[in-house]
Amino acid sequence: MNKILITGSTGFIGKTLVDYLKSNGFEILEFPREKGDITQKEIWKSIAKVNYVVHLAARNFVPDSWKESSDFLESNVIGTSRMLEYAKEHDSKVIFVSAYLYGKPEILPIKEAHPLLPNNPYALSKVLSEEVCRFHSQYFDQDITILRLFNVYGPGQRSSFLIPTIVNQCLKNDKIEVLDLEPKRDYVYIEDVLNAILLSIKNVNKFQLYNIGSGTSFSVSEIIDRIQKICNTKLPVISSQVVRKNEIMDVIADISLAKKELNWVPQFDLAKGLEKTIATLRKFD
Template identity: 40%
Template sequence: MDVGTQLPVRTLPTRAVVTGHTGFIGGHLAARLANNGVDVVGFSKSTGGDLLHDEIPMDGVGHVFHLAALSYVPDSWNDPAAFHLVNTHGTTRVLEKCRRAGVSMTFVSTFVYAADAPMPVSEAALPAPANPYAFSKLAAEDACRFYARTFDMDITILRLFNTYGPGQSGPFLVPTIARQAVDPAVSEISAANLAPRRDFVHVDDVVDALVASARLPGGGAYNVGSGTSHSVGDVIAACLNAAGTAKPVRDRGEVRPNEVMDIVADISALTAATGWQPRIGFEAGIRSVIDSLV
């Protein structure tokens, strides 16, 4: 795609499905859509929705944002088949519902590029997933491309880099570090490895990109990141600074299988297509996480 060409846009639908609407990103997206007057139909495992067996309500729906997935990379090494089943076959079932209803779709993917891809990495780089989670997402992307090509469907793929922000929980890096920074009972910050660098993009910027994607005619895959990278050590320093405290840092020296040591997104394609730009800087974003915990 010519990154200098802005694509035509559609208006937001009056009714939209958000799969994974109770998750971290899905919750922020559902709230934003509702604030914009969109009637949100939620579908999530936590509210009884099963991607592999249940039907998604599609009456009056104008667009589907498909975020529901198994997503924690370390867990994907323990059960690659489960990740493939939910993330690939589950996505194919959503695509089929969209095909039958004549509805456009945004599919949320991830970093699917090679560990040694030159940075910043653009969408033109050849895919080479470094873990089972990314493999399952790339297979789901292939399903999206097949449906778009074969059935003339409007499907947009967003490849999210490391999303963070208020409300993120579980074992992900930023909330793990942030909780240690604000907890007075924690005497030191412990991290598996201080060296890896990631492109951290704030959840509000990701939601901006998702909303923008619903206005596209479909057919493209776009990176969603900040365009810069920060190390685990940078995250710790920013969390401690935002929390106004000082704690010693322990590097456990652990290395994950096929660890990618530096990731930076080339975000020019989505900017050119929609005018989207990340608005929230790294330090301000980390501060928003710390503020949500105190």
């Protein structure tokens, strides 16, 4: 039996993961937000046994985390703990989808062993959730893989994120407006993330943690240039030159461990990923 529970199944990654894993022969059990609160034990008792759990459910909009930090901690940490208790009861392998937790990096590229320096309440909730995962693996002998995703992008991403914001302006406006042109990020395309999850399901290590990124970084200015090239536009770019508090100026993932142990290699460079993203947005425009 290859039955997988996907929490957060209606989110950006979750909804594409459902179709992706179905196409790879898995039977999917969904746990969308509408089903209820993942912190409630009674809800987990009603879920049928599965072989695998991919845990995506989390409150993740960073600006909200500053205003509702205790709610983020409760939902993300307690929700993860409830999921792990369910997985322990049913002997289900867990893929815990985490995030960038390194703060301002001391060295680039960033290895998994880099100190964790969460710089917002959302990141703090993910660090604590990872520790709960580590504890369960060590003391309850659970099979758990953690994937630290860098900047995921692709079709279906919420319009408030950088790449869809720029694409939408490029397709609909007479100019492109952003806060700051300088910060660089490691952007990883959604289909590469789905493949990393699939390979993690097949992996047999009891506990492992991997960076999932592209291994390269691009500034906001470079992203705009590449999007304009694909859209065949030359719109003026206006930066308000607002530097966010605690801004991180460059991020590059060291993905050598995932390459070595998961046999995972990104298949989409930025140009290819942006082309697919823009084509999808044009289709539904």
